[in-house]
């Protein structure tokens with residue numbers, strides 16, 4: 001697998017610099033973690049950025065940090081998930097910087113529990129922030145970008161859990177799978193307006209992944225002592241820093257990614273990946289249709305012979 005990766009890297013064409021000086025971006029949940037890395041990288045490439053977070057101190061500190069580094073940023077404190085919050089973010093971009101080109105829907109929370117212990121509130125909270133937050137922000141952005149008439153970029157946050165399922169994450173995997181499905185739909189609906197829609201599937205050391213036992217000591221060593229993540233994580237798990245994931249957002253925001261839409265793209269550590277789209281992988285036909293008995297007979301030798309694997313592999317197990 002690494003061999004394939006190295007082949008891709010060595011055959012890479014000449015690098016060109018990503019310049020976003022005319023672009024205005026909103027990044028939700030960018031007070032810390034991946035969102036902060038995305039906002040900083042977009043600003044470093046020249047974009048003006050609306051930093052959003054539900055945590056007011058984190059949002060303001062992030063905007064100040066970007067400005068101190070010579071970038072352009074304002075903070076808009078809001079809990080994404082509602083139409084009002086989404087409209088406020090788009091309005092802030094337009095009021096502060098005159099336009100909106102890039103909407104990055106990154107804000108997220110976890111409420112992990114196994115199915116039989118998950119409360120309605122656990123489910124609704126995660127769906128509200130991730131799925132509804134992504135829907136409302138993308139809708140507000142798309143409406144404005146269509147009116148503006150100069151195309152645009154919608155970049156959403158998926159997850160390996162949404163692609164494969166993950167233990168204890170009924171709410172989160174449902175929301176993330178829904179987000180991937182929305183991106184595929186939006187890639188069709190927005191194509192005529194030159195607006196692309198793609199999902200970034202990151203894996204990175206943040207407050208969120210510090211809760212995973214196998215990653216925790218590495219995340220702590222990185223945070224406390226700046227200890228670099230080992231190759232086994234960077235390549236083996238595709239697990240890196242938030243800064244490792246940010247270049248994909250800059251690329252997708254750039255003119256170089258104008259033709260890329262409807263994709264779920266993985267990034268983390270040293271790894272860049274394209275996730276497959278759902279498709280029928282095994283098909284059989286029965287003249288006049290299928291009875292339950294016929295399905296039972298055909299399943300083990302036909303359509304069901306090689307079932308799909310599921311689940312995010314436990315770090316370090318390679319499973």
Ligand SMILES: NC(=O)c1ccc[n+]([C@@H]2O[C@H](COP(=O)([O-])OP(=O)(O)OC[C@H]3O[C@@H](n4cnc5c(N)ncnc54)[C@H](O)[C@@H]3O)[C@@H](O)[C@H]2O)c1
Pocket residue numbers: 028029030031032033034035052053054055058078079080081105106107108109129133157158159160201202203204205206207208209
């Ligand atoms: N870290 C990973 O490995 C990983 C993997 C897959 C997907 N993701 C996704 O990437 C995104 C960022 O994750 P992270 O690891 O940086 O998490 P994080 O917890 O470090 O940061 C999330 C940020 O979102 C903010 N936030 C939460 N609810 C909000 C709301 N309603 N409105 C505005 N801001 C809100 C938080 O205050 C926080 O600053 C999430 O969507 C997450 O699901 C992360």
